[in-house]
Amino acid sequence: MEWLKLIYGFFVANVLGYGGGPSSIPLMYEEIVPHYGWLTDEQFSNMLALGNALPGPIATKIATYVGYDVYGWLGLIAALLATILPSAAALIILLQVMQKYRKSPVVKGMTLLVQPVIAVMMAVLTWKMAKGPANSIGIWQTLFIAAVALWAIKRLKLHPAIVIVAAFAYGGLVLRYNV
Secondary structure (H helix, E strand, O other): OHHHHHHHHHHHHHHHOOOOHHHHHHHHHHHHHHHOOOOOHHHHHHHHHHHHHOOOOHHHHHHHHHHHHHHHHHHHHHHHHHHHHHHHHHHHHHHHHHHHOOOOHHHHHHHHHOHHHHHHHHHHHHHHHHHHHHHHHOHHHHHHHHHHHHHHHHOOOOOHHHHHHHHHHHHHHOHHHOO
């Protein structure tokens, strides 16, 4: 019955993940790592980095990877459908409601005030995921890599996928001797 757990876990994470991939990643993390133990923190971090380097929505890539890893092709299909169908149905319903009430201050307030909650969820996930590299390569090396990545994305306007590939190369060429 592992495929039912996949459906439930990904359904919950994606139904509650208001705002798409970035907001559903912390919810998926909670289902995948601490709740069901399908992946470790390190495996989740690696999968997330790899998924961000590939084109397409991150939520579907996470579902595909974890579903296949846990229960093969049936798991892949179950997790993917549990990720896509709730979002598609909710999108159609919400767009109709939002279109009808788009001038309402309540709707404007709801959409604006949920954003800080999503930002905090992403910060908490970042904190959890930073513990692995900080323990492996040290806090200063981790902060240096994070600062360079931020600089490359914000100042140089490099695509995050390029920064991730550069981090893979840096890790493979330089850090392999330090780990």
